[in-house]
Amino acid sequence: MKIALGVTGGVAAYKSAELVRRLQQEKLDIQVVMTRAAQEFITPLTFAALTGNKVITEMFARDGAAPANVESAIEHIAVAQRIDLLLVAPATADVLAQFAHGIAGDFLTTLYLATKAPVVVAPAMNVNMWEHPATRDNVAALRSRGVHVVDPGEGYLACGMIGAGRLAETESIAQKVCAVLGLRHDFAGQTVLVTAGPTREDLDPVRFLTNRSSGKMGYALAEAAVRRGARVVLVSGPTNLPAPAGADWIPVRSTEEMRGAVREHSAQANVIVMAAAVADYRPAIVHARKMKRAGERIALELEPTPDILAELGRERRENHTAPRSILVGFAAETEQIAERAREKLARKAADMIAANDVTQEGAGFDGDTNVVTLFLRDGRQIPLPKLSKFEVANRILDQVLDLQKP
Ligand code: CTP
DSSP states (O other), X not given: OEEEEEEXXXXXXXXXXXXXXXXXXXXXXXXXXXXXXXXXXXXXXXXXXXXXXXXXXXXXXXXXXXXXXXXXXXXXXXXXXXXXXXXXXXXXXXXXXXXXXXXXXXXXXXXXXXXXXXXXXXEOOOHHHHHSHHHHHHHHHHHHTTOEEOOOEEEEOTTSOEEEEEOOOHHHHHHHHHHHHTOOOTTTTOEEEEEESBOOEEEETTEEEOOXXXXXXXXXXXXXXXXXXXXXXXXXXXXXXXXXXXXXXXXXXXXXXXXHHHHHHHTTOSEEEEOSBOOSEEESSOOSXXXXXXXXXXXXXXXXXXXXXXXHHXXXXXXXXXXXXXXXEEEEESSOHHHHHHHHHHHTTOSEEEEEETTSTTOSSSSSEEOEEEEETTSOEEEOOSEEHHHHHHHHHHHHHHHHOO
């Protein structure tokens, strides 16, 4: 995920460097935007070195072109659309006033107006400035618009006075950012193995059998588990999706390759989610050379592929000493959803089957939403409404945590 960190001109600006480090632990990609005053306290070079990104320090170059550190003349719009959150720390009384009144005099204040991402501000200033009715009103206006304010702490201030105005602790600011972004740590210490996408079963060097799986559901699961603090291994059949940041991505092609990758990592996994649409059959003969047109009707002989999920379930059942992992399967059905899901739950010895009716609008392979019912081993059946695949992923992970409870 990408956030913009606005650094404004206060003594606490040096603490922003530490904040960058802390936020990087959350695997956030950070674009720093500095006001002119901030550069009096700390150099852009520090943030460029820490983040690996160019630091934005100005809106326009003197010749009217985009400045050297900005990709284009409308970069504020591009950044505004790209970020998942805007954080300003430290936020001076001046920047809070500009935000409150919609004054867009520089890159940061323009970015605030242009973004629809949530905004978090961590004010830092002299106690009298913080308590001034003007600042009070500005902060109240920002709160009423949904801006999240991490209140300053009390203590010795740089100006020698004692009182409220000190930039909140780095950890408090990081916690607020995580809460607003929905980053939880409830999978910390766990390894989640996810399979995604279709498999391809070769017929000859140029042809293969496959299915319409886009991989979106599995990738959403991997992303959700990463955000919740898990170590994630994503074994993926061929898809058009970019490898999710923060996950170990293992591309595979055939069912046999997927099986090999899953078996290699299953022993360390606390949770295994088989979201891949694995081919059930493969050509019994793979031709070494391209098959020639024969002119007549031909029949393809197919043989069953190994059922990866059923194998894992069987081994788990037979080996009682092995640490118990949670096994989750998917079932894409076109009829008799509940009966088929229950049958798969039993046959594959899984803990949960997430079943969907792929004929339903908003469910299935290509879309960004899914309509899923969770079938659990204890007989429970949890229907979920139509949700984004990311939200479905989180609901499945919530249920996994529930199953892990002693
Ligand atoms: N699965 C698997 N290995 C296979 C086939 C399926 O691990 N060779 C997993 C899928 O990833 C999914 C679950 O098993 O999590 C159910 O897949 P599905 O194809 O619906 O089940 P099948 O047993 O193939 O039943 P069906 O006759 O409905 O195709």
